[in-house]
Amino acid sequence: xxxxxxxxxxxxxxxxxxxxxxxxxxxxxxxxxxxxxxxxxxxxxxxxxxxxxxxxxxxxxxxxxxxxxxxxxxxxxxxxxxxxxxxxxxxxxxxxxxxxxxxxxxxxxxxxxxxxxxxxxx
Amino acid sequence: xxxxxxxxxxxxxxxxxxxxxxxxxxxxxxxxxxxxxxxxxxxxxxxxxxxxxxxxxxxxxxxxxxxxxxxxxxxxxxxxxxxxxxxxxxxxxxxxxxxxxxxxxxx
Numbered sequence: 001x002x003x004x005x006x007x008x009x010x011x012x013x014x015x016x017x018x019x020x021x022x023x024x025x026x027x028x029x030x031x032x033x034x035x036x037x038x039x040x041x042x043x044x045x046x047x048x049x050x051x052x053x054x055x056x057x058x059x060x061x062x063x064x065x066x067x068x069x070x071x072x073x074x075x076x077x078x079x080x081x082x083x084x085x086x087x088x089x090x091x092x093x094x095x096x097x098x099x100x101x102x103x104x105x106x107x108x109x110x111x112x113x114x115x116x117x118x119x120x121x122x
Numbered sequence: 123x124x125x126x127x128x129x130x131x132x133x134x135x136x137x138x139x140x141x142x143x144x145x146x147x148x149x150x151x152x153x154x155x156x157x158x159x160x161x162x163x164x165x166x167x168x169x170x171x172x173x174x175x176x177x178x179x180x181x182x183x184x185x186x187x188x189x190x191x192x193x194x195x196x197x198x199x200x201x202x203x204x205x206x207x208x209x210x211x212x213x214x215x216x217x218x219x220x221x222x223x224x225x226x227x228x229x
Contacts, residue, residue: 035218037166045158045166045209045220059216062123095165099213100177106213108156108171115165 002026002111004079004096009116016086016120022079022096022113029077030054033099035109036070036081038092046092049081052103064090086120093117124148124212128221134229139200143224145210147191154214155193157186160223161206169208170195202228 008020036048049060049070058070069082079096093115101107125148135141145155153173158166168177170186173193183198197204205228210221
């Protein structure tokens with residue numbers, strides 16, 4: 001069964017750090033470009049970052065650049081999002097997702113994790 | 123960054139109706155436009171990619187079209203399970219921006 005299973009969401013204080021994980025199964029993880037997307041409460045989808053199949057290329061949205069880092073461990077079939085200097089406006093459900101295409105020719109996100117909630121509050 | 127202007131923001135329709143949602147890109151994105159459906163508390167689901175290609179398993183009542191920088195998602199003969207929020211997303215150039223969404227409600 002093709003799936004992404006997320007973990008790591010929590011309540012964290014402003015300025016704190018958190019690492020989200022996304023474990024893949026049922027497909028060849030090391031061939032896939034992967035993304036992070038978030039959704040603030042009662043808001044739309046916000047694209048955050050993408051990483052190439054081998055981790056050699058990444059791109060992050062300006063809203064998180066310099067604070068969040070996307071990475072992967074192909075030996076463990078796991079994607080990560082390291083989140084530092086967290087702000088209240090980072091409160092959201094975070095999703096990992098697989099690209100239907102590849103890093104260069106991206107063709108939609110066809111497999112999604114279940115989402116994990118991050119709350120930034122004192 | 124490429125801006126995606128999605129309209130309408132909400133839409134009321136009845137079972138059996140045909141509805142169309144539009145997304146306009148702020149610049150050329152070729153065919154790199156994707157459509158998603160999201161239900162409350164669930165992850166989005168890919169419906170259409172590359173502007174008009176139906177994702178595997180998606181019913182044929184969903185269709186997508188491109189005209190320049192304007193893209194449309196059409197749902198023919200609405201079913202009860204189609205009432206949800208729909209998003210467009212461009213994947214031509216990072217950041218891969220989403221539209222603001224269209225909430226489709228039962229009339």
